[in-house]
Amino acid sequence: MDWVTGLPPGGDRSYNSCLVIAERSSKTPIFLPCHKDDKAMDPSLLIWNRVVSWTGIFTNIISDRDHKFTSALWTNLHQLFGTKLSFSTAYHPQTDGLAERMIQILEDMVRRVCFKLRRYGKKSLFYGLQFKDCDGFTHYWSTILPVLELAFKTSIHASTNQTPAILEKGCNPKLPRASLRKELAEIHPTAASFKGMLIKARKHAVRCMEDSFAYARDKWYKSHATPDFKVGDLVLVSTTNFNNIKGCKKLKEYFSGPFVTKALHGENAVEVEVSEELSNKHPTFPVSLIKPYKSSDVEKFPLRNKVPQVIPPIESSGIKNITKVLKERKLRTNKVKEYLVRYSDPACEDEWLAEKDIPEATKLLR
Template identity: 25%
Template sequence: MYQDLRKDYWWPGMKFNVMQYVNKCLTCAQVKAEHQKPYGYVQTLEVPEWKWEHITMDFITKLPLTAKRHDTIWVIVVRLTKSAHFLPIRETYTSERLSELFVKEIITRHGVPVSIVTAYHPQTNGQSERTIQTLEDMLRACIIDFGGSWDDHLPLVEFSYNNSYHASIGMPPYEALYGRRCRKPVCWGGVGQKEVGSKAAVIELTEKLQLVKARMKAAQDRQKSYADKRRRPIEFEVGDQVLLKFSPWKEVIRFRKRGKLSLRFIGPFRIIARVGKVAYRLDLPDELSGIHPTFHISHLRKCLVDDVAYVPLNDIEVDERLNYIEEPVAIVDTKEKQLRNKMIRQVKVQWKHRKGFEATWETEDEMKRLYPHLFET
């Protein structure tokens, strides 16, 4: 804009005035990508005092469907000892079903945790993400070497992971959890009676936990120093206007409506309170009443637009994590499609996604796998 104007006009401070004008454009602020360092220094979590009191959890979805009808892995990691449980589940499990599984597999063995850090917590230091990377690599290797379904190899993968050396704690998770190395089938050394409950064993376990916590603190400080070099500080005041970043699901592309061309930011919204060092509470409209109003600073962008410049969100349906919700409502029609070598059945599905979206033709087998409740009636 400045290059176009300077050909015919000039006034003192012209370039600065043009920059201010562009910064106040709501459309530009909502769609332009960020090319600067992200906001907010890393705020590391405190090192836990005891085992299985503080955990993280995440889900690996969209895996190949196995013979046992599993397509998702629930990854649960202990923050102190780094020991993990990998639970095969289905993506369609309800929260009640997951709660029952959590009680059966975790609480009955280790007790009730004090805190749970989920995948959308912005300060996990990549704990769950790094574990998931390792798990996926191990599953790929098992499938290549042994074949079969991935859930058949999951118990041995968990055993191998928990008995592998971790640099952040300086020992395998099993040793950090139980105070001694696990007896592996590769070498059955040390067979015989062992004294487990001696005073020396308790002292050794306590010393190892102190060593683990010291190594974790050093690893966190090292990770923080690396991450902060690629970040920049910023602070907002109560009453400031900000834009909120949200991420549409990739499946939105199937609707041929926006998809990748969706807005990067929505708003503006007014800050009503500061929560901690790197989080703020926003005054969200009624359309977003189901979303928790506190957000990390990395999800916010400063907005210089006037208060009256507000785009309503009546036509957008998002969940509590600011994702588009893809949910089929009903099957309105069926047909058969002839391919080169076979005939496939298709169903026309009406989606509850965004107002005005038309129904789409989908493969019947795929819809039965993902949404079996549509075919019950």
């Protein structure tokens, strides 16, 4: 389970967030509107009143480390129920990736159904996630969540090749579109408007889900095709996990290199010959963080005969090595001697230190 935040206020209670719950085996979704500033008690009551009544107590809950999920109330409550709490780890989408992917599909469905943009002159003003039917009735994003949930349950999932409803109950529920095909001689205007809204919302939701599934499948196969690395090949290393890069983190290079492949460790790890600037990094990287280097065509670009190597500036580990003592002075206040030292790192400026703060002072002060 995970949260969708940053939504505009919707509904009578001005919901601005949504709790997304996904059942791992059948891919059954549950969309619950809520508020961003809810306390730990609020999602607990929401799940107890809306979910546990027809699913029972959860066996295992996989979530991120949100303060609501790590609070003492949430932890003790599920200890009493016997529910195991599993928390996801950074850079490991295989833990709660199902909820994250379901959030993307939900946002795409809501956006296609409810997104409205009003224009005033040359400026554009975001009107909010609202759906207006042909008669002018306004339906907020929070009111169409049950319809989107039903559309998700009755759509075939690419992983299981079945609908979540079939895997959960053994059959697909009777859909409103089967009843909406009936034409009545006399129908109330509000009922006719509601009928039109259901038909239009479901068409939008199903079309959105089909596009999202197709895009996600193609994107996965394209980006996760394991390249055939060989010893001696030039590769680029991703700087995603390089947290100690100097300068502006927003403008850092996405990949560093190229480096020469030194050895292959199975099918999932590659050892490269790192440069002196990256000597504090482990030379072995997973194949998910490495991509082949494509050199320029020498005939088209003759001036690029030399391969430029992009190495991000790495911050030092915090240990400064003193190489030389330059000067000596004595303070008048406490009559303590200080020495002007020089470090091995050129980026570090000379600094005045007391004798007690200099490692191996007896050796350097001879």
